[in-house]
Amino acid sequence: MGRAPCCDKANVKKGPWSPEEDAKLKSYIDQYGTGGNWIALPQKIGLKRxxxxxxxxxxxxxRPNIKHGGFSEEEDNIICSLYISIGSRWSIIAAQLPGRTDNDIKNYWNTRLKKKLLGRRKQQQQLHHQHQQSPDHQGSQAAATVEHDHHHHQDHQQSPTSSLSNSALERLQLHMKLQTLNQNPLLHNMLWPKLHPFQEKLLLQAMNDENSNNNIMQLPLLPQPIMMESPLSNIGKEIMINPTNIASHETMAMTATTSSNTTTTTTTTNGMDHSNCSPSMMNNNNINVSSYGGAFQLGGGGGDDFMMGNLDNGTTSSLVWWSNEFETNDVHYDRSGSFSSSSNDSSWDCALRSSDDAGLF
DNA sequence: AATACGTACAACCGCCCTCAG
DNA sequence: TCTGAGGGCGGTTGTACGTAT
Structure with a gap:
């Protein structure tokens, strides 16, 4: 038996909100707050919602201070960086952009930003699709579809790249594209995390697979990225982060030291088992942080891990865990959680993503 | 002017997680 | 420990509006 619906579907209004409904809801919440119970709220104020x-x-x-539309270049960069790092965690991304909602960012990404950044690929696909639809390609297309289904069913036994989700592949492609943009001196103030060589390999293989997969997609290979050091390295302040107790099942403690003080923070990890945690992460005693302007990245002290994020006036930073640590295609690190820290001269929030995204992280 | 098509975004759906009882 | 209500969230849909034909 399924769970009971949260409301009587037959008696609730759906669709766009009227100004009257908005006014009712707003004035009530302004006056009394939500009362911690959204389900009961519409009845209290006589809304059939x-x-x-x-x-x-x-x-x-x-909600007050909500911004709509008019995304700035800086916001684009933040969204893009975070999307590459953590994927479609819109609520986390929204938390880094004051006044923006997850829904807004999600819509903006899906309808505009993604196209802006990956537009060329889409165009290629569309052109090729049109080509495939032409009468003299109908037969071969049908065969290709069957073959594609066949490949789909065999995904788990096929190439490493077949285990990549569309999102993961998209993120890798986006990443590589931005890596090439990074070589443009005009864009050196943008920060994009480095791809692990294995990620590069996966991506290139994925794209080659696509090329060879019965010509379903004819994609030009992106230029081979040059693994360049971030222009931000060795600039600015240094923070030492010492992850300890990371093998603990319940908590993880991190100690961060800035030039003027030391902060220890503990995170809850949703009871996740960290026994499979990346060894290099566990053994990383020192992670170097370089910062400059509005962005920074943390390079792994002994492994390939690093974090990236954005600084806000030098007083608040947001970190997103970016791990290049994976050796096998089906790697599955049960590593997830979030933590925050604050001190007199620095504070940050950090998100550790779970690595179950098609073995990408 | 009419129609088709594309785009943007608000809103909904349903799954998952948390937590109180 | 179990159960279920409520909240959070990502994916998807519906619709209004703009543009092309």
Whole structure:
């Protein structure tokens, strides 16, 4: 038996909110708050809406200081960097952009930013698709579709790249594209994390697979990226982060030292088992942080791990775990959680992503 | 002017997680 | 320890609006 619905679907209004409904909801919340119970709220104020719908309307539209549209170049960069690092964790990405909602960013990414950054690939696909649709290609296309299905069913036994989700592949492609942009001196103030050689290999293989997969997609290979050092390295302050107790099942402690003080922070890890945690992460006693302007990256002290993030006026930083640590195609690190730290002269929030995204991380 | 097509975005759906009882 | 309600979140859909034909 499925779970009970949160509201009586037959008696709730759906679709766009009217100004009257908005006013009712806003004035109530302004006056009394949400009361910690969204489900009961619409009944209290006489709205024929689902509680979840009220919550969404408030969070995405009525809440004070919400910005709509007009994304700046800087916001684009942040979204892009974070998307590459952590994927579609829109709520985490939104947390780094004051006034932006996860829904807004998600829509912006899906409808505009992605196209802006990966536009050329889409165009190629579209052109090729049109080509495939032409009458003299109908037969071969049908055969290709069957073959494609066949490949799909065999995904798990096929090449390493077949285990990559579309999202992961998209992120890798985006990453490589931006790596090449990084070579443009005009864009040196943008920070994109380095690809692990294995990630590069996966991506190139994926693209080659696509090319050879019955010509379903004819993609030009992107230029081979040059693994360049971040222009930010060796500039700015240095923070030493000492991950300890990382093998603990429940908590992870990190000690961060800036030039003027030391902060220890503990994270909850949702009970995740860290026994499979990357050895290099566990053994990393020192992670060097370089920062400059509005961005920074943390390079792994002994392994290939590093973090990246953005600084806000030098007082607040946000870190996103970026691990290049994987050796096998089906690697699965149960590593997830988030933590934060603050001190007199620095503070940050950090997200550790789980690595179950098609073996990419 | 009418229609088709594309784009942007608000809103919904349903799964997952947390936590109180 | 178990259960279920509520909240959070990512994916998807619906629709209004703009542009091309």
């Amino acid at each position: 689902c509680g979840k719908s009220c919550r969404l309307r408030w969070l995405n539209y009525l």
